[in-house]
Amino acid sequence: xxxxxxxxxxxxxxxxxxxxxxxxxxxxxxxxxxxxxxxxxxxxxxxxxxxxxxxxxxxxxxxxxxxxxxxxxxxxxxxxxxxxxxxxxxxxxxxxxxxxxxxxxxxxxxxxxxxxxxxxxxxxxxxxxxxxxxxxxxxxxxxxxxxxxxxxxxxxxxxxxxxxxxxxxxxxxxxxxxxxxxxxxxxxxxxxxxxxxxxxxxxxxxxxxxxxxxxxxxxxxxxxxxxxxxxxxxxxxxxxxxxxxxxxxxxxxxxxxxxxxxxxxxxxxxxxxxxxxxxxxxxxxxxxxxxxxxxxxxxxxxxxxxxxxxxxxxxxxxxxxxxxxxxxxxxxxxxxxxxxxxx
Amino acid sequence: xxxxxxxxxxxxxxxxxxxxxxxxxxxxxxxxxxxxxxxxxxxxxxxxxxxxxxxxxxxxxxxxxxxxxxxxxxxxxxxxxxxxxxxxxxxxxxxxxxxxxxxxxxxxxxxxxxxxxxxxxxxxxxxxxxxxxxxxxxxxxxxxxxxxxxxxxxxxxxxxxxxxxxxxxxxxxxxxxxxxxxxxxxxxxxxxxxxxxxxxxxxxxxxxxxxxxxxxxxxxxxxxxxxxxxxxxxxxxxxxxxxxxxxxxxxxxxxxxxxxxxxxxxxxxxxxxxxxxxxxxxxxxxxxxxxxxxxxxxxxxxxxxxxxxxxxxxxxxxxxxxxxxxxxxxxxxxxxxxxxxxxxxxxxxxxxxxxxxxxxxxxxxxxxxxxxxxxxxxxxxxxxxxxxxxxxxxxxxxxxxxxxxxxxxxxxxxxxxxxxxxxxxxxxxxxxxxxxxxxxxxxxxxxxxxxxxxxxxxxxxxxxxxxxxxxxxxxxxxxxxxxx
Numbered sequence: 001x002x003x004x005x006x007x008x009x010x011x012x013x014x015x016x017x018x019x020x021x022x023x024x025x026x027x028x029x030x031x032x033x034x035x036x037x038x039x040x041x042x043x044x045x046x047x048x049x050x051x052x053x054x055x056x057x058x059x060x061x062x063x064x065x066x067x068x069x070x071x072x073x074x075x076x077x078x079x080x081x082x083x084x085x086x087x088x089x090x091x092x093x094x095x096x097x098x099x100x101x102x103x104x105x106x107x108x109x110x111x112x113x114x115x116x117x118x119x120x121x122x123x124x125x126x127x128x129x130x131x132x133x134x135x136x137x138x139x140x141x142x143x144x145x146x147x148x149x150x151x152x153x154x155x156x157x158x159x160x161x162x163x164x165x166x167x168x169x170x171x172x173x174x175x176x177x178x179x180x181x182x183x184x185x186x187x188x189x190x191x192x193x194x195x196x197x198x199x200x201x202x203x204x205x206x207x208x209x210x211x212x213x214x215x216x217x218x219x220x221x222x223x224x225x226x227x228x229x230x231x232x233x234x235x236x237x238x239x240x241x242x243x244x245x246x247x248x249x250x251x252x253x254x255x256x257x258x259x260x261x262x263x264x265x266x267x268x269x270x271x272x273x274x275x276x277x278x279x280x281x282x283x284x285x286x287x288x289x290x291x292x293x294x295x296x297x298x299x300x301x302x303x304x305x306x307x308x309x310x311x312x313x314x315x316x317x318x319x320x321x322x323x324x325x326x327x328x329x330x331x332x333x334x335x336x337x338x339x340x341x342x343x
Numbered sequence: 344x345x346x347x348x349x350x351x352x353x354x355x356x357x358x359x360x361x362x363x364x365x366x367x368x369x370x371x372x373x374x375x376x377x378x379x380x381x382x383x384x385x386x387x388x389x390x391x392x393x394x395x396x397x398x399x400x401x402x403x404x405x406x407x408x409x410x411x412x413x414x415x416x417x418x419x420x421x422x423x424x425x426x427x428x429x430x431x432x433x434x435x436x437x438x439x440x441x442x443x444x445x446x447x448x449x450x451x452x453x454x455x456x457x458x459x460x461x462x463x464x465x466x467x468x469x470x471x472x473x474x475x476x477x478x479x480x481x482x483x484x485x486x487x488x489x490x491x492x493x494x495x496x497x498x499x500x501x502x503x504x505x506x507x508x509x510x511x512x513x514x515x516x517x518x519x520x521x522x523x524x525x526x527x528x529x530x531x532x533x534x535x536x537x538x539x540x541x542x543x544x545x546x547x548x549x550x551x552x553x554x555x556x557x558x559x560x561x562x563x564x565x566x567x568x569x570x571x572x573x574x575x576x577x578x579x580x581x582x583x584x585x586x587x588x589x590x591x592x593x594x595x596x597x598x599x600x601x602x603x604x605x606x607x608x609x610x611x612x613x614x615x616x617x618x619x620x621x622x623x624x625x626x627x628x629x630x631x632x633x634x635x636x637x638x639x640x641x642x643x644x645x646x647x648x649x650x651x652x653x654x655x656x657x658x659x660x661x662x663x664x665x666x667x668x669x670x671x672x673x674x675x676x677x678x679x680x681x682x683x684x685x686x687x688x689x690x691x692x693x694x695x696x697x698x699x700x701x702x703x704x705x706x707x708x709x710x711x712x713x714x715x716x717x718x719x720x721x722x723x724x725x726x727x728x729x730x731x732x733x734x735x736x737x738x739x740x741x742x743x744x745x746x747x748x749x750x751x752x753x754x755x756x757x758x759x760x761x762x763x764x765x766x767x768x769x770x771x772x773x774x775x776x777x778x779x780x781x782x783x784x785x786x787x788x789x790x791x792x793x794x795x796x797x798x799x800x801x802x803x804x805x806x807x808x809x810x811x812x813x814x815x816x817x818x819x820x821x822x823x824x825x826x827x
Contacts, residue, residue: 001529003360005530016797016800019801019805020801024808024809027805028813037813188812192812196349200349202349306559307552307816
């Protein structure tokens with residue numbers, strides 16, 4: 001059979017192919033409008049480009065009226081604010097299992113802490129700059145007792161957009177909104193195709209080098225150079241609003257790059273009142289000693305979703321418990337007095 | 344290079360384009376041999392040399408058997424070939440298992456064979472291509488096949504990439520006949536090959552990988568499962584392994600068909616089996632027929648009286664179990680299937696006086712046999728390994744099996760995750776079984792589309808595309824049988 005014959009065969013089958021794609025498209029459009037298939041929508045944001053539209057929900061996720069994950073916040077009650085990336089947001093995990101919800105459950109077990117709310121202002125794709133913006137907005141509008149900031153070498157790619165880039169990012173979100181008002185299936189398929197681009201590129205690229213690059217001290221130094229000013233500004237804003245700040249470094253495989261971040265952050269917060277650093281390393285995760293690859297394999301099998309590197313329920317539970325223990329250890333909640341600063 | 348990876352997509356599109364441009368089948372053979380070794384080198388280039396060496400040994404043994412007529416001399420060549428193939432298989436696959444078992448045995452005496460441990464990597468596909476090579480020398484020995492004088496042709500029999508890594512274990516006689524003549528690819532073969540690949544990829548990416556996500560966490564906490572959860576975990580695994588392995592076979596057959604080769608059917612609705620022997624005529628047909636023709640029958644088969652027949656059955660099934668992996672759970676699985684085959688044979692092997700069982704009786708037999716199959720999968724899947732304080736590992740599969748069998752102690756109810764698995768099984772398994780049953784009634788398999796009316800085919804393809812987009816696992820996961 002020649003290639004030209006194959007082309008003729010495929011051309012003869014075109015109506016079958018169109019029918020199949022047509023039926024699949026129709027089914028997709030219907031499904032994406034049902035509650036079980038709904039995808040979260042974005043809205044433009046002048047400082048961040050695009051964020052989840054407030055007041056929507058999908059099968060597993062609720063975005064409240066403030067644009068945060070979970071149920072609506074009663075700002076008159078005491079609040080702990082969490083900012084972070086998709087891991088902190090809880091991608092792939094239902095609302096009730098996200099670490100912020102679990103931490104709230106643990107706090108509510110204490111008799112004096114029943115009123116506390118742990119607000120999840122994290123967002124997928126957000127790095128230190130975006131987290132700083134979200135944190136500042138909340139602190140300027142509401143009283144917050146403590147802010148929990150997720151720090152991870154994985155966020156090195158989420159750099160602050162240049163001011164001249166923001167109008168373009170906003171325009172992109174607006175364009176996507178317009179497209180989604182007509183068709184929900186097409187953007188879904190485009191996103192699915194984009195998801196595959198790294199895998200396709202990896203066929204031709206040096207994948208192994210990418211893996212080792214993120215582990216190196218150089219990667220940690222580079223991230224510190226690019227992003228540390230946002231952590232500094234978080235410290236300043238927290239001090240302005242008399243709010244405690246906890247930097248939580250997620251480093252389950254004890255990477256040299258994360259060690260650099262931790263060392264630099266520790267120096268940065270030295271002598272600062274009400275600013276704390278907590279590192280979740282392999283010991284905190286209960287991983288057995290071994291080289292980085294062995295630690296990664298064990299972490300991957302025990303603490304991440306099956307087909308995804310995002311944390312599973314076990315990881316969220318562990319993070320919540322660790323933070324709860326940290327708060328108790330630092331005297332954040334002495335008995336009889338709901339206080340959010342250590343005594 | 345996994346079939347469900349972009350690497351393979353680019354590889355095959357390139358190979359196919361060049362393959363179709365080559366005017367002569369001899370040039371196509373040389374080209375296929377080169378790309379097959381390239382395909383294998385993508386896993387680990389070092390083991391290409393291993394495959395080359397065993398190929399050359401088998402080739403010259405075949406020539407030797409052709410040149411010498413004395414039975415004794417021919418037997419020596421056969422022994423050299425079988426020993427070289429089983430030797431490399433045994434060394435790479437079973438050396439560590441043998442030492443660990445010896446360690447466990449010697450532990451009470453305080454002796455240890457720790458110093459003899461080697462860090463060995465199991466060459467991918469070794470269990471498959473060594474068995475395939477043995478079919479060549481064995482058939483030459485028995486006079487069923489004339490030895491080939493073309494080393495490249497024989498090398499292609501061993502290394503043909505669609506079935507190199509996880510079967511089907513094709514007979515050298517069948518492959519050689521296709522390699523040594525021009526191959527035609529007509530429109531029918533082209534479309535059926537494409538459909539088989541699409542069907543296989545869908546079973547792997549949508550069904551098997553999603554079931555794995557739900558089944559594996561249950562097996563990981565086997566000690567705390569309730570009875571319902573244990574049963575569902577095994578049921579889920581039964582469909583996971585079927586979808587996973589049959590998917591690979593379908594993709595292999597589809598790919599080979601696009602190249603003009605016909606590989607044997609490896610699965611024929613195995614969960615519709617009505618007896619243990621019927622199950623093995625439907626599950627992993629290439630392996631079960633290999634074991635029958637190259638192990639069971641040479642051992643004597645059923646010709647030496649009842650006791651010898653049972654011995655041969657048990658030996659064949661235990662070795663068949665061991666073929667799957669160097670671990671005790673595979674031995675128990677093989678033993679179990681040997682046992683039920685023997686028991687089935689003892690009770691008359693289903694010899695019936697009536698011409699055809701009634702549908703109700705047949706359904707009863709299918710459901711009854713399926714429960715036995717599920718128990719076998721429990722033994723197969725329980726492969727827990729404990730890491731001791733001193734860093735050594737210990738096989739804990741027996742304890743895991745006991746935990747699952749006594750899970751009623753934890754209660755009988757369903758948790759949310761198990762209910763989710765039940766939903767997934769009903770969503771995946773029921774339509775798949777229904778399709779297979781419809782195909783079976785028409786004497787076809789679900790992987791062939793010609794028996795389907797066109798509207799049904801369009802509807803099915805639409806459902807497959809839709810489910811692939813929404814529930815297809817985005818990352819390439821390995822196939823279960825690659826570990827064997």
